[in-house]
Amino acid sequence: MPDQMHPTTATSDPPQEQPPETLLNLITNVLSLLLLSTITVQSFIGRWQVLRPKLTSLQSSLSSLSDSPLWPQNxxxxxxxxxxxxxxxxxxxxxxxxxxxxxxxxxxxxFQSDLDIASSSLSNHLHDLGLLLRSGVLHQSNAIILSHPGPGSNKEELVFFIHDLFTRLQVGGAEFKRPALESLLQVLNEDQKLASLVAKEGNIGYLIGLLDFNNQPSIREQAVSAVSILASSDGESRKIIFEEGGLGHLLRVLETGSMPVREKAAIAIEAITDDPDNGWAISAYHGVSVLIEACQCGSQVTQTHAVGAIRNVAGLEDIRMALAEEGVVPVIFHLLVSGTSAAQEKAADCVAILASSGEYFRTLIIQEKGLQRLMYLIQDLSSTSCTIEHILRAISSLSVSDSVSQILSSSTALIVHLGELIKHGNIISQQISASLLANLSISDGNKRAIASCMGSLVKLMESPKPVGLQEAGALALLSLLTVRWNKKELARDEKGLMKLVKMLDPRCELIDKKFPVMVVDALLSGRSGGCRKRLLAAGVFQHLQKLAEMEVAGAKKALQRLSENRLKSMFSRTWRE
Known part of the structure; x- marks a missing residue:
């Protein structure tokens, strides 16, 4: 083709310094010549036939571009x-x-390679130009980044802002990506409620792609921060990030990134795995060893969130076995002893989950001297109430072993502390402590040592929730009432006794009557004349009569004991007279 087909420019300035209108005219001229050339080619005809539809599409896109009145300002x-x-x-x-x-x-x-490279570049330009046109950003004059939507912005304004922001991420170079990411981070930090809208309207797949290590470190760090905020904001955002393959990218960042990005990645991974439907993918992405290593070598922030992610997936059988094979138990106990307060809480929860998962894991925990550590930590005044709750659950699960039960039963320090938790712990800690006391073989001396918690056990019996609380309180109280001295102590507690009698009232429907009946029967058993007198004086007789008529379990037996004593008292008084 003759040389006159080469376009000439109106100025000698480099293309980057040409006005947008001049550049568009030059592009249109070259495109027209190129479309004609594709008809006359004699070599690589097949490849030029593939290129021609792209060129035609580009011509249409350029026409749409020129129809946008403010396009030169973008x-x-x-x-x-x-x-x-x-x-x-x-x-x-x-x-x-x-x-x-x-x-x-x-x-x-x-030559074929050069042609393929040029064709690929053309496809990328078509994609970017199409993205610009579809986003609608060419219909508004804007600076490097649109001004942030104010508090009163409507959804349409917010959506336009998000589209503009993600367009700059995908089309521009680093000089556009950095301020776009800064703007995204500012918006998310100011109002995390926008996260679901950003996740829905933005190209999250592209944002996740910026986590790749081929990108500049500063851009990657900003992208990780944005993904971390989105993942931590709400379930919808987490779902979109997971579906776009974000978990795999985040695990790679956690494994090989710098400390700041590893911390952000760990936060996001914990948030994503908080959804039970996502946890399985940790194994698919070979993330078990990555999380364990992060617990060992990461910063305190990384460790805290990595152990949180392990806690989230420890309930999944396949992953739980992989965790055990990778040596998770000693790592978890190390954090339980020496980690931050938040890490200790999550590690304790993880131990509790593993301890409840079967004999294999209970054996692993005991082999690591886990029982002794748990018994020590439960008395640590610096532990949070949630951490104590998880430790109690772990100890309770371990106690199914006869050898563990014997150790726990013989520990006066533990028994006394359980009594204190019943008096001063939160409702869950009270329930687990009461259940432990009921199931352990405690000496009479230790039972007497914790008699002061009996009033709290009576109070637990008044609460219909959580499920099992009334039973735990009653069974623990029955265990303590096998000691005669404890019976007298409870009978002398007027406040506790009145609560017990009130629970027997048939009109009090929230209480399962069999539990207060069991406690009254225990008070009446053996030589307990003083207990009978106080119960009669409190009005227990009439309630037991009604409950016996209602055929409540144990009511007739308790009433019979109470009545026998009443007759004995009457005969004794008559004889003396």
Missing amino acids: PLLQTLLPSLLSTLQRLLSLSHQCSSTSSFLGGKLL
Whole structure:
């Protein structure tokens, strides 16, 4: 093709310094010549036939671009148009070679490679231009980044802002990506309620792609921060991040990233695995060893969230076995002893989950001297109430072993502390402590030592929730009442006794009557004349009568004991008279 087909420019300035209107005219001229050239090529005809629809599509996109009145003011085009012009000029030069019969310099393979590279570049430009047109950002004059939507912004304004922001992420170079990410982070930090809208309207897949290590470290760090905030904000955002493959990218960042990005990645991983439907993917992405290593070598922040992620997936059988094979138990106990307060709480929860998962894991915990550590930690005044609750659950699960039960039963310090937790712990700690006391074989001396918690056990019996609390309180109280001295102590507690009698009232429907009946029966058993007198004086007789008529379990037996004593008292009084 003759040389006159090469376009001439109106100025000698480099393409980057040309006005947008001039660049568009140059691109249109080159494109027209290139479309004609594709008809006359004599070599690589198949490849040019594939290229022609792309060129036609580009012509249509450029027409749409020129119809947008404010397009010259968009800064993204200052990068896109010069690059597009360069690609088209390269393709035009290649088409000239294919239109002549001369041999190809460097050979056909090299020429074919050059043609494929230019074609790929054209596809990228088409994608970016199409993205700009679809986003609607060319219909508004804007600076590098749109001004942030104010508190009163409507959804349409917010959606436009998000579209503009993600357009700059995908089309612009680093000079556009950094401020776009900064703007995204600012918006998310100011109002995390926007996270679901960002996740829905933005290209989260592209944002996750920025976590790749081929990107500049500063851009990758900003992207990790944005993903971390989105994952921590709400379930919908977490779901979208997971579906876009974000967990795998985050695990790679956690494994090989710098300390700041590892911390952000750990936060996001814990948030994503908090959804039970996502946890299985930890194994699919080979993340078990990554999380354990993060617990060992990461910063305190990384450790805290990595152990949180392990806690989240420890309930899944396959992953639980992989955790055990990777040596998770000693790592978890190390954090339980020496980690931050938050790490200790999550580690304790993890131990509790493992301890409840079967004999295999209970054996692993005991082999690591886990029982002794748990018994020590439960008395640590610096432990939070939630940490104590998890430790109690772990101890309770371990206690199913006869050897563990014997150790626990013989520990006066533990028994006394359980009594204190019943008096002063939260409701869950009270329930677990009461259940432990009921199931352990405690000496009479230790039972007497914790008699002061009996009033609290009576109070637990008044609460219908959580499920099992009334039973735990009653059974623990029954265990303590096998000691005669404790019976007298409870009978002398007027407040506790009145609560017990009130629970027997048939009109009190929230109480399962069999539990207060069991306690009254225990008070009446053996030589307990003083207890009988106090119960009668408190009005227990009439309630037991009604409960016996209602055939409540144990009511007739308790009433019979109470009545026998009443008759004995009457005969004794008559004889004395």
